[in-house]
Every structure is written in C-alpha cells, then in structure tokens.
C-alpha cells in the first residue's frame with residue numbers, strides 16, 4: 222500500500238478536534254444564512270482540500286449537503302473523483318446519500334460530531350461506511366466535539382420554532 226492510500230490514523234494531539242472546529246465554523250456560517258447548520262472539511266495529510274456547509278436552501282437542491290459539496294470541490298481541485306487517503310470531518314452524522322457518496326469517493330476516514338437519530342447512516346439507522354458487503358469501507362470516529370455540534374443544531378431548530386417556521390420544524394435531520 223502506498224503512503225498516499227493508507228488509512229489516515231486517528232488525529233494526534235487533538236488534530237481531529239482542530240478540524241472539527243473548522244467544520245463548526247462552517248456550520249455557523251450556514252446557520253447565519255438560514256440553512257440547517259452542518260459543516261464539513263475534507264483533509265489529506267495537512268492539507269484542507271475542501272470546506273463546505275449545507276446549502277440546500279440557497280441552491281434549492283436536495284443533494285446540496287455539506288458532504289456532497291466537499292466531495293465535488295475536492296474532486297474538481299484534484300482532477301480525480303478518487304479521494305483515497307482523505308478524512309472527512311462533518312458536524313452531523315451523514316445521511317444515507319452522503320454516506321453512500323463517501324463510499325463511492327473512496328474516502329478513507331470519517332469523523333463526525335453529533336449522531337442523527339432521524340437520518341444517520343454511519344451507525345445510527347444504517348452503517349453504510351462499515352458495511353462489509355460494499356466494495357469500500359471507511360474508518361469511523363464519532364463524537365468529536367459532539368456537544369457543540371448538537372447544541373448548534375438545537376439552537377437552530379429552536380430559533381426556527383420561535384419564528385413560527387412551518388411543518389418542517391420537526392425535521393431535525395438535515396436531510
């Protein structure tokens with residue numbers, strides 16, 4: 222196995238927490254724009270390949286989740302859809318679509334903050350990154366800055382309820 226394709230190890234010296242802080246910043250930016258606050262960062266080695274946040278409302282695109290946008294940005298930047306050796310940091314557990322996309326893109330490692338009881342596909346409702354029937358698996362670490370990630374989502378939905386948001390207010394999954 223070449224160096225480039227080896228699975229990145231668990232972040233040393235709080236590295237996972239540092240990248241998750243960046244993902245949280247991006248989630249806050251989504252919040253300010255009225256989007257469900259989910260942020261993502263894709264990293265290889267020391268290099269950040271993509272920074273993104275959920276833009277479903279801005280783009281009126283059901284697939285414009287933070288993870289998908291990060292994969293697109295990194296693929297365009299590298300000129301390759303194969304993202305072996307990368308780690309995706311995301312504030313909320315990926316949905317089935319995004320977990321499937323991470324497998325498709327051959328991302329090596331997934332680090333997420335809060336679990337998503339209504340849509341999580343990295344261990345909660347499904348375990349797509351760890352399914353041995355698929356041709357690629359990811360190493361998963363969960364719970365990094367979990368409380369901060371979950372608090373931001375709670376705050377968003379509370380604010381939306383106060384503002385008298387419609388029937389969608391119970392939609393705690395970003396999906």
Ligand code: ZN
Pocket residue numbers: 286288315316317318319320396
């Ligand atoms: Zn998703």
